[in-house]
Amino acid sequence: MQLKALFASVLLASAASLSAQALPPPVPLPGDSAEDTKLKRLFYDSDERDLRLNPISAIFRGDLRYADRLGDFYTDASEERDRRNTLADLAALRRIDRTRLTVVDQLAYDVFEHGLLVSLKSYRPELLRVSRALPINHFGGLQTFYPDFASGKGAAPFKTVLDYNNNLKRNAQYAAGYDRIIARFRAGMKAGIVQPRLTVVNMIEQFDNLLKQGVEGSTFYAPVTMFPATIPAADQARLKAAYAAQVRDLINPAHRKIRDFLRTEYLPRARATVGLSAMPGGAAYYDYRIEASTTLPLKAADVHALGLSEVARIRAEMQRQQAAVGFRGTLVQFFEHLRTDPKFAPKSAAAIKASYESIAKRVDARVRDQFALIPKAPLELRPVPAFREKTDAAGSYQEGTPDGTRPGVFYFNTYDLPTRYTWGEETLYLHEAVPGHHFQISLAQENAALPAFMRFGGNTAYVEGWALYAESLYRELGVETDPYQRMGGLGDEMLRAMRLVVDTGLHAMGWSREQAIDYMLANSPGSRTDYTAEVERYIANPGQALAYKVGQLTILRLKADARAKLGARFDPRAFHAAVLDTGSLPMPVLERKIGAWISRQRARE
Structure with missing residues (x-):
């Protein structure tokens, strides 16, 4: 998973509780075949790997085993690693006999396969050439979600001294990330793949707004203004000093550096057009x-x-x-x-x-x-x-x-x-x-x-x-x-x-x-x-x-089909449960699932 997936889109109480936050390995259910067991293990191993590589995703789920890390992002090496992992998952999936799976696991197989195939397309060289050149924008980027995440009111926890220390480590990695972002923007400039001027102006304003907060008014300083009573006074004093120093000496300089780069170097090269098709490779990337x-x-x-x-x-x-x-x-x-x-x-x-x-x-x-x-x-x-x-x-x-x-x-x-x-x-x-x-x-x-x-x-x-x-x-x-x-x-x-x-x-x-x-x-x-x-x-x-x-029209069409075929037996509560009870599904998989559900309802008549 690339960091961009966190944007779309999208809690550590003590060191002793870390293992309890992780999901346990899968346990075979009654009726599971050997293929079901292999499938669930694949899902589990893939998820464990992705949580380790994407600690922010883990934190949003309440899994804090890697809470002192932000993750490796905006590097060619991390993208190549993710591509290889996707290929490995697909190969492992194809070694499982879908026909021997339970109905629910067949559905999971289809969802997993669909996601892998779409993800693989994103690594095509002609698409990477565009996506790498446009690392952030005013709607999706580190600056759009991370300040709130680390503010004390977002997804990151602030219950223990360890929580506060972990946040300091993540913040340092956040600040360092802007050098990689600038490098990607510069590579894009050489290739003629750049953001529209209006997007750049909006980003400059976002960084200006963060810088205007100063130190003690900074969103990044906010966690030390709302300590829980369980944090000892000595630790509070130390953490206040550490957070102030980090905002003053690391985070604000990083914001100033990216802001100044965008304003003085990148904005003059930004394009007046706004559509992807106006750039080299943009039409294929839009498809x-x-x-x-x-x-x-x-x-x-x-x-x-x-x-x-x-x-x-x-x-x-x-x-x-x-x-x-x-x-x-x-x-x-x-x-x-x-x-x-x-x-x-x-x-x-x-x-x-x-x-x-x-x-x-x-x-x-x-x-x-x-x-x-x-x-x-x-x-x-x-x-x-x-x-x-x-x-x-x-x-x-x-x-x-x-x-x-x-x-x-x-x-x-x-x-x-x-x-x-x-x-x-x-x-x-x-x-x-x-x-x-x-x-x-x-x-x-x-x-x-x-x-x-x-x-x-x-x-x-x-x-x-x-x-x-x-x-x-x-x-x-x-x-x-x-x-x-x-x-x-x-x-x-x-x-x-x-x-x-x-x-x-x-x-x-x-x-x-x-x-x-x-x-x-x-x-x-x-x-x-x-x-x-x-x-x-x-x-x-x-x-x-x-x-x-597209999604709404699909669900409405499936609902109309269910009403027409079930007549007086149609129950909206049952329909909504059928749509919701297996998480987010690609539209082709959802259509097959609801079609099978309608058939089962009719068979009961």
Whole structure:
């Protein structure tokens, strides 16, 4: 796994507890054949190796055996190592007779194989030539996730002196990583493969924001401002001095070095174009990014056409909501009304949080009517940290730990408060929290019967497709009951439909940033602030945004098929359990699984 996989996307109590945090070796279940046992051992050994090589992934899972390390990243040697490991896993998998596996293990075999085959494609020389030249951007990079990770409020634990010492070691490795990033950017400059100017400007601003914090105001200093009572006073004093020195003498200089490089050396060489197809090898790299995100070998032109069709359908639904509120004028004028009427602007960040808490209570009151599987993990609501709120999405989710010691977190953005429209809150909660990301990710993590790569891994089409599908349950969950909130739901669905048009437009059809923003403003009530961030996200992370709609449409189609074939026997709780109970699946594997589930349900008639 390359470090970029942590971005997508995505706890040590004492030294004595380390081994308890690791997953135990697999134990054969009743009915397992020798082939099942071999398969599970392959999964286990592969996962153990990947945790050792990717300590941050392990920490997010609550496994802290390697918590003093950040991992080897942004090196040719680590990529070659990962390529060889992928080939070795595939060879071992092919030595297992799939026909002798249980039904569940056949599913796991297929998921593992699909992931390996897609991963192998990323190591093709023509694709590596592009990916290596673009090591970070304003949406995916060390600076976008690591400061929060190490802040005392992220995934890294701060319960013991050892936790604090481990963080110092990781921070040092973090700072050292920027030299490798600069080297890759310089190699890209020589090859004519460089980031767009707007991406570079955004990155410079991110590093400026981190540097403006100074020392004791730094996100990296924050852990020593919130010691647990169990940390002795002498250790607190020592750690405060050590953290201050590290921020002053190591982290801030690293940030200043990369910021100055980007501003003085790289920005003048950055390109005015924004799409991948404008660069050498960019078109082939975009084809790969489409397949990696959607799990399907789709062509950009076909995705673009699908997006145009969905946009037209959703516009018609929006016009019905406009008529329901009695607004006279064009649909575009109705959008402007939604953007500018002060009654839709939240009064404060606290008011936004209170509103989400109210939505949560209403959804929780009805969610068991639709779901038999309910995660045990708690959910916490937090504002997006200030250092990244300008370029962050309106909402996001960070998974908790499988044992519930760290809750899942729904982050809501309070930047540019007048544009955080109240009519968008209900659909955003369904997507990011319940029954969206929090349900899907937590249920997978809590299912100890799954191999680790299915509990903790995933693909964007399934993960984001599920969350977008969750928005479609608004009626069943008792929200979006007034036309304005329903417009928020349609606006979010329109956003995902427009992504099919805009992402392909930018990277395959020569669209400009401004053309993309104008298209989105003409077809949805979102703000220019949001759509500017959205378009710049697509520019930075090509193909990822396509997966939402592709995944949602797949799940909706499977649900419609189940309804048609099962009739009165269709139970949404059973359907949702069938979709969710084996973790994130590639779309072809999900289709085969639900098809078999429908057949079993019919056989019981």
